[in-house]
Amino acid sequence: MVFITVTFKKMNIKLLLTLLFFSTLVVAENHVIFLEISSNETSTVIKPQLDFHTSAQIKEAIDNGIRINIIAKVDLYEPQSLWFNKTLKKQKITLEISYFSLGKHYKIKNLRTDEQIGVNEYPQLWKELEKLMVFEFPNSAITSKSWVKLRIMLDKGALPIAMQLPVLFDSNWDINTPWHEQKVMQ
Amino acid sequence: MKKSLLKNTLIILVVSALLFALFSLGEIIKGSQQFNRIYLWLFGASILAVLILVIIITQRLVWLYLKNKKKEAGIRLTTRMVTTFASLSLPPVLIIYLFSTQILNNYIDSWFDIKIDKALNDSLELGEIFLNTQSKQALDQTKKIASQLADIDNPRQAIYLEKFLDESNATSLSLISASEKILERASIDILDLTTDLPPQNAFRDVRNGTNFTRIETREGSLLQIRVLVKIENVLRVSSNFRYLQGLFAIPKQYSKLAYNIEEAAIGYNQQKYQREQLKNSYNIILALVLLLVMLLALLWAFSAAKNLVAPVRLLYKATERIAEGDYSKTIPVTSNDEIGFLVKSFNSMSSQLAASSALAHRAQTDALNQQLYLQNVLSHxxxxxxxxxxxxxxxxxxxxxxxxxxxxxxxxxxxxxxxxxxxxxxxxxxxxxxxxxxxxxxxxxxxxxxxxxxxxxxxxxxxxxxxxxxxxxxxxxxxxxxxQTIINQAQRDAAWSEVARRLAHEVKNPLTPIQLSAERLRLRFLKKLPEEDKDVLDRATQTIVSQVDNLKTLVNAFSDYAKAPELKREPRGLNRLIKEAVDLYYISHAGINFDLVLHNPEPTMFIDKVRFSQLLTNLIKNSSESAEGQELTIKIETRISEQLDNILVLRFSDNGNGFKQRILEHLFEPYETTKATGSGLGLAIVKKIVEEHGGNIKAYNDALGAVIEINLPIYKK
Missing domain, CATH: 3.30.450.20 (PAS domain)
Structure with missing residues (x-):
């Protein structure tokens, strides 16, 4: 028991997290490529670059009027050795994707700010997501030890009820990315 | 009791939760958006509740199996009832399930009518045509303004923008630079300061010579047309071209109608898309309901069977105990139905049996006591x-x-x-x-x-x-x-004693006068009679005297026999008396051998010396007389009895002729003798002396000759 504890303490927690990250990366197709972090005098802005793909089933659902909510979650935290991370701030953006048949284009709408953009072509839709995923943290919340992690996930609870159960076990609908972690101050 | 209550409460809670969850699922599927997010939780909870019920049922089935294996009382009836209840309740539920799914599927299919489908598509198309017309008008107006602006140099274009806005139907006009930045904006709503740009692809399309028009929603259900055209740099003052963006609001009444058509079409398409999923969802819920009903039916079957069989099992056990003779068991009456009546009757019967059994037991005990008493009396x-x-x-x-x-x-x-x-x-x-x-x-x-x-x-x-x-x-x-032997013997002894006494008394008295008279006759007439008569008289008187002597001896013997004993008993040994008697007889009867085997040390006896000497003499005499000319050996032995250690056995045996069988029975009675000269009183007197000393005597023959065995009590201080 003592041996296990000592061994665990000696291990680098970051290494463990990295291993965990890569293990999930192998499974999931979508992922966050990079977090573009820029600062001004008062705040730090985080924008993700995504490698995002969806299945034909999702396109079919959107084309048939199903609204799909994509959630982007960002946690600002300080890693703690041998304990859970200390979360400094959290933010979440929910984007609703729908098809506007009269206008014959797709809409992406930020449900919190009502900001929306229209996209004519479906492949373009997922690239446009990045534009609405802008997270801003006050500089006062950020320290030299701060890390940021971000993940994108499908809000299955927002889907029509009849779809929720089938989608739960359908890999075509599994578009969630793993957590992408990055140090705020490089 | 508490455990059972807890278990029942748990089951009721699980079932209630499951029913609520299933009802909620049904409601949610109907479209209650507020419960959208709890659907999966409710579904999970329902599955969990069903699983709990399955576990409970499995536990009961295992219980039933184990009890069946043990062949416990009432378990077969329970199994039969569970099977019956389950088989009675399941078929209707299954039929209802099949019909429900069929009706539900048909009902969902009926939502999607071809006419409605077509009507909606036509409406949508109509809306599109209208909006396309509106878009074309907007594009034409924007293009016209763009061509007019092209004739104006760039710095002054902003001045004319308000003018063109007023002349057109546009709600907003924006000048956008080639680098896709808004340069100037004119809007009919002065408070509207939004500066939203068209999408990236719009600029690309316009640069490539394609005009951009798009119908967009604004402020909820209102629609607007966004147009982007290129302002050609006709004057060539600057190398950069500009874009003109025009926003044209669709009239409110048209917007609302178009929006409604859009929403209806979306809703319809959604339902159409989810058609199979909807059916599946309802079918799953129905299957859950079916499962719930089946499990509840089983649970109820178990509960009902258990409740029904419980008193029967108690009756069975109580009957077993009654069969074993235990009447104390009473069964609690838990219901007022026929089973309750049966239990009451059983308890009544049991108490009556107990009372009867107690009475029977008492009677049996009494009988046993009486029997024991009788046996005791009989044994005594x-x-x-x-x-x-x-x-x-x-x-x-x-x-x-x-x-x-x-x-x-x-x-x-x-x-x-x-x-x-x-x-x-x-x-x-x-x-x-x-x-x-x-x-x-x-x-x-x-x-x-x-x-x-x-x-x-x-x-x-x-x-x-x-x-x-x-x-x-x-x-x-x-x-x-x-x-009766002893009594008869005693009676005979008493009779003989009486006879002897009377004989001695009646016969002894005339004997002396007879003897004296005979002697007187002899003395008086012997000398007077002639010689030939003298001899007759002499022999006659001699005979009379001799016979009278004999009679006297006989009478004396009878007198001795009849005389009441006056014993002078004292503690003393027997060996010396035996030796004296033998010595006395040995001297006078040289032909008789004596073999003495006397117990040493000699036990002390409580005897009358004179009477016992007479006993020994009589016995030796009796034995000696049994030998008819042959050499006689008389063996006298004393030993302690093998059966009783306080008894001395005195055994006389000889090698004579033994006792004749015919007199053996009356050997000790007076006048029983085989000898010609014997009085027949010797052994009778011996027996009398033995009995006077508390002993007993018996006579028999062995291989050598006669045996007389006397048992005498040993003296204890």
Whole structure:
């Protein structure tokens, strides 16, 4: 028991997290490529670059009027050795994707700010997501030890009820990315 | 009780939660958006509740299996009832399920009518045509403004923008630079400061020579047309071109209609897309309901069977205990139905049985006590008692009976009466008498019989009484018998004593006058009579005197026999007395050998020396007289009895002719002798002396000759 504890303490927690990250990366197709972090005098802005793909089933659902909510979650935290991370701030953006048949284009709408953009072509839709995923943290919340992690996930609870159960076990609908972690101050 | 309540409460809670969850699922699927997010949780909770029910049912099924294996009381009935209940409830539920799914599927299919489909598509198309027309008008106007702006140099274009806005239907006009930045904006709503740009692809399309128009929503259900065109740089003042963006609001009434068509079409398409999923969802819920009903039916079947069988099982166990003789068990009455009545009746029967059993037990105890008392009384009776049934089987025999017939160590109860003769042939008279009387059916009878045992003969007075079959199932007789031998002997002894006394008294008195008269006659007439008569008189008187002497001797002997004893007993040994008697006789009878085997140390006896000397003399004399010319050896031995250590056995045996069988029975009676000159009182006096000293005597023959054995009590201080 003592041996296990000592061994665990000696291990680098970051290494463990990295291993965990890569293990999930192998499974999931979508992922966050990079977090573009820029600062001004008062705040730090985080924008993700995504490698995002969806299945034909999702396109079919959107084309048939199903609204799909994509959630982007960002946690600002300080890693703690041998304990859970200390979360400094959290933010979440929910984007609703729908098809506007009269206008014959797709809409992406930020449900919190009502900001929306229209996209004519479906492949373009997922690239446009990045534009609405802008997270801003006050500089006062950020320290030299701060890390940021971000993940994108499908809000299955927002889907029509009849779809929720089938989608739960359908890999075509599994578009969630793993957590992408990055140090705020490089 | 508490455990059961807790379990039932848990089941009720689970079932209630499951019913609520299923109802909610049904409602949610109907479209209650507020429950959208709890659908999966509710579904999970339903599955969990069903799983809990499945676990409960499985646990009960396992319980049923194990109890069946153990063949516990009432478990077969429980199994049968569970099976019956389950098989009765499941078919209708299954039928309802099948019909429900069929109806539901048909109902969902009926939502999607081709006419509605077409109407909606037509409406959508109509809306699109209208909006396309509006878009074309907007594009034309924007293009016209763009061509007019192209004739104006860039710095002044902003000035004319308001003018063109007023002249057109646009709600907003924006000048956008080639680098896609808004340069100037004119809007009819002065408070509207939004500066939203067209999408990236719009600029790309316009740069490539394609005009951009798009219908967009704004402020909820309102629509607008966004147009982007290129302002050609006609004047060539600057190398950069510009974009003109125009926003044209669709009139409110048209917007709303178009929006409604859009929403209806979206809703319809959504339902159409989810058609199969909707069916599946409802089918899953129905399947859950079916499963719930089935599990509840099973649960109810278990519960009902358990409740119904519980009193039956208690009855079964109580019956078992009653069969084992335990009447104390009462079953609690838990219901007022037929089972309750049955339990009440059983309890009543049980208490009645208990009372009856107690009475029976008391009667049995009384009977047993009486039997023990009777056995005790019988065992203390000196009379022998035998009970024989009509099948000639001995039902009862007391210890005295066994003692009298000398079968002490043999168990004769429950054996045939003939077994007595097998064990002892001498008992045949008794057996024959009993069998005869058994068949006679005489009420009461009495008879004296003689039985023999080895060399001993016993006179039994047998009295019998018939036992009627009304009184005892097996009927038969009860026989009481007494050993009359001693009494008879005593009676005979008393009679002989009386005879001897009278004889001595009546005969002794005239003997002296007779003797004196005869002597006087001899003296007076002997000398006077002629010679030939003298001899006759002499012989006659001599004979009279001689016979009178003999008679006197006889009378004296009788007198001795009849005389009441006046014993002078004292503690002393017997060996010396024996030796004196032998010495006395040895001297006078040289031809007799004596073999003395005397116990040493000699036990102390409490005896009258004179009477015992007489006894010894009589016995030696009796033995010596039994030898008829042959050499006689008399063996006298003393030993302690093997059976009783306080008894001295004095044994006289000789090698003479032994006792004649015919007199052996009356050997110790007076006047029983085989000798010509014997008075027949020797052994009678011996027996009398023995009895005076508390002993007993018996005579028999062995291989050598006669044996007389005397048992005498040893003196204890």
């Amino acid at each position: 009776l000196s009379s022998g008692v035998l009970s024989v049934n009509k099948e000639q089987r001995i039902l009862m025999a007391n210890s005295a009976a066994l003692k009298i017939v000398n079968l002490k160590s043999i168990d004769i109860v429950n054996q045939n009466i003939h077994q007595l003769t097998v064990k002892n042939e001498g008992l045949e008279p008794l057996v024959e008498l009993i069998i005869t009387k058994l068949n006679d059916h005489n009420e009461e009878w009495q008879q004296e019989i003689l039985i023999t045992q080895k060399d001993e003969r016993k006179v039994l007075v047998v009295r019998g009484s018939h036992i009627p079959e009304q009184e005892q199932d097996e009927g038969g007789i009860v026989v009481v018998f007494d050993d």
